[in-house]
Amino acid sequence: MRIVLVGPPGAGKGTQAAFLAKNLGIPHISTGDLFRANISRQTELGKLAKSYMDKGDLVPDEVTIAMAKDRMEQPDAENGFLLDGFPRNVSQAESLDAMLSGEGMKLDAVLDLEVPEDEVVRRIAGRRICRNDSSHVFHVSYKKPKQDGVCDVCGGELYQRDDDSEETVRKRLEVYHTQTEPIIDYYKAQGLVVTIPALGKVEEVTGRAMEALSREAA
Numbered sequence: 001m002r003i004v005l006v007g008p009p010g011a012g013k014g015t016q017a018a019f020l021a022k023n024l025g026i027p028h029i030s031t032g033d034l035f036r037a038n039i040s041r042q043t044e045l046g047k048l049a050k051s052y053m054d055k056g057d058l059v060p061d062e063v064t065i066a067m068a069k070d071r072m073e074q075p076d077a078e079n080g081f082l083l084d085g086f087p088r089n090v091s092q093a094e095s096l097d098a099m100l101s102g103e104g105m106k107l108d109a110v111l112d113l114e115v116p117e118d119e120v121v122r123r124i125a126g127r128r129i130c131r132n133d134s135s136h137v138f139h140v141s142y143k144k145p146k147q148d149g150v151c152d153v154c155g156g157e158l159y160q161r162d163d164d165s166e167e168t169v170r171k172r173l174e175v176y177h178t179q180t181e182p183i184i185d186y187y188k189a190q191g192l193v194v195t196i197p198a199l200g201k202v203e204e205v206t207g208r209a210m211e212a213l214s215r216e217a218a
Helices: 013-024 031-040 044-055 063-070 090-102 117-125 166-180 181-189 204-216
Strands: 004-008 029-032 083-086 109-114 127-130 138-139 193-197
Touching: 004 029, 004 181, 013 029, 013 083, 013 109, 013 204, 029 031, 029 063, 031 044, 031 063, 044 063, 063 083, 063 090, 090 181, 109 181, 109 204, 117 127, 117 166, 166 181, 181 193, 193 204
Parallel strands: 004 083, 004 109, 029 083, 109 193
Antiparallel strands: 127 138
16 A cells, blocks of 8 residues: 555654554655655765755655655565655645656545644643653643653653754644645545544554554455
């Protein structure tokens, strides 16, 4: 299956993408991983992307699209893929359609992870990260440390990243509504969108998504 995963920041896209890709036996292709891989390998596309990032500029669509195309042409993606973070706008969605059409392929489904905005803010703004090890993550509501402000694992100080402040989260949501949400209507016109309520335990959301995809494939 060829799937696009969309949803606001804090919807759990990365977590769901990993589970779904494993269950479906297809690669999880995220734009973040694409950038990191190309930059670390110092590919021509990686060098080009880094030149924009170093100046604080957005990486142009054509560079992101070229990276995604290169990744989707790898042997492990022959039988499908799950795209996470791409396409990010209607222009990229149109380019993806043209790219797939040129290869005689098309998308099978667009999974829209639906989370109320207040829940998005609660999830992200409540995160606390350990200064000693950023893989130690806690939450003021969902995963409280035994002692406020102290990491259970190593005793390091827990802090809130600037990116996780409520003000920043709401700005990120505005960008999502303006730039990315329109692709949902774009794909709805093609009959591809499957809306998945993304509240509840991770495995419950995965189960809903797998059930929806099995209906699409039937």
